[in-house]
Amino acid sequence: MPQLNKLRTALPGGPGGDTAPPSSARLRTALTVFFALDGFLFAGWVVRIPAIKHQTGASASTLGLALLGVSAGAVITMMLAGRLCRRFGSHPLTVVCGALLSLTIALPAQTHSALALGLVLLVFGAAYGAMNVAMNSAAVDLVAGLRRPVMPSFHAAFSLGGMLGAGLGGLVAGGLSPATHLFILTGVGLLVTAAAGPALLRYPAPRAATAADPAAPPRRMAGRARNLVLLFGVIALCTAYGEGALADWSALHLTQDLHARPGVAAAGYSLFALAMTAGRLTGTALLERLGQTRTLVAGGATGAAGMLLGSLAPTTWLALLGFAVAGLGLANIFPVAVGRAGELAGPSGVAVASTIGYGGMLLGPPAIGFLADWFSLPLALTTVAVLAGAAAALGYAARHATARA
Numbered sequence: 001m002p003q004l005n006k007l008r009t010a011l012p013g014g015p016g017g018d019t020a021p022p023s024s025a026r027l028r029t030a031l032t033v034f035f036a037l038d039g040f041l042f043a044g045w046v047v048r049i050p051a052i053k054h055q056t057g058a059s060a061s062t063l064g065l066a067l068l069g070v071s072a073g074a075v076i077t078m079m080l081a082g083r084l085c086r087r088f089g090s091h092p093l094t095v096v097c098g099a100l101l102s103l104t105i106a107l108p109a110q111t112h113s114a115l116a117l118g119l120v121l122l123v124f125g126a127a128y129g130a131m132n133v134a135m136n137s138a139a140v141d142l143v144a145g146l147r148r149p150v151m152p153s154f155h156a157a158f159s160l161g162g163m164l165g166a167g168l169g170g171l172v173a174g175g176l177s178p179a180t181h182l183f184i185l186t187g188v189g190l191l192v193t194a195a196a197g198p199a200l201l202r203y204p205a206p207r208a209a210t211a212a213d214p215a216a217p218p219r220r221m222a223g224r225a226r227n228l229v230l231l232f233g234v235i236a237l238c239t240a241y242g243e244g245a246l247a248d249w250s251a252l253h254l255t256q257d258l259h260a261r262p263g264v265a266a267a268g269y270s271l272f273a274l275a276m277t278a279g280r281l282t283g284t285a286l287l288e289r290l291g292q293t294r295t296l297v298a299g300g301a302t303g304a305a306g307m308l309l310g311s312l313a314p315t316t317w318l319a320l321l322g323f324a325v326a327g328l329g330l331a332n333i334f335p336v337a338v339g340r341a342g343e344l345a346g347p348s349g350v351a352v353a354s355t356i357g358y359g360g361m362l363l364g365p366p367a368i369g370f371l372a373d374w375f376s377l378p379l380a381l382t383t384v385a386v387l388a389g390a391a392a393a394l395g396y397a398a399r400h401a402t403a404r405a
Helices: 022-046 049-056 060-088 090-104 114-146 151-172 178-202 208-212 223-256 262-281 283-312 316-330 333-374 377-397
Strands: none
Touching (some): 022 178, 022 223, 049 060, 049 178, 090 178, 223 316, 223 333, 223 377, 262 283, 262 316
16 A cells, blocks of 8 residues: 555665664564555455445445445544554554454455445454554664665565455455455465564564654644645645555456456456556666656656556456556655655654545545446546646646755
């Protein structure tokens, strides 16, 4: 996800060398596993949305309202998870949330009405939001302890997990019921949590002493810096909107509008996740070659072109190509936007821009649902292209932004 990205640009990515102690190497491996598990489980739920929509008899708009449960649950726990991290530690909270997310993913397949689905997704979203806050906080501490900019590798693991979850979901969609599939994911999630969790519980965060650092939560920003941080937050929102929309609606678009088989439809989000993974793995080299502004503009333009193709293509294969191109384009916009906010206002800027950006991922799925009911799902998905183009324009407008207030 998308999603709660605390960027390397807000951290002292200095020349730390490869001097990490064994405990840090184990922590990095364990955190990478949890990031991948998060994407894997979420994608596993996403590819079964069409089947669960049919099971509950929900219309596009009522499904959109039910999906809002994920957003509401995530927002509620995101506001509390920071306090829980400070009180109990980000490592224990990551392990607990990994187990809760694994347990709650089986619940949507047990519902038979849109109302019940929405209530269940409220619980699922709560676990998902808290896990994202906890594991990102743990990753930020580890990056600071290592003094190496390894944060992109964690988010690449999330994307890779999403690709694998969607791909495997596509393979079993025709042969397993949603209840069986999601129950298997519960078992996989609990086993992975049991295997990777002890490393997090055994070793404290490398930067635990900074929790009480009074300089950590500066909340006041000068007027110009604050406006620029808000601008980069909006850029992040524009691209996260597309990630959330594709996660929840791409499979339904392919099955409903292009009459693709369930396995092929599941490949839509899988290709998108694969493209995002590739984009994030090559993001550092791209930034070094093009710079931040050109990366934002090129990414937004590429994402807009890809989504226009993906939403309006007359054939399944062209739509799949469009989703892949959109994934490449959107991959690095969120990280660059949040990173620029960190350069302008430090950790406070990262927090503000991340929160605004994540709002796009939360609002995208229900907005697409309402627009699909009022117009059509293909037309609703073109809003992803519109916002990607807006991100490119805003990125160009902010090309002279500096940290001076």
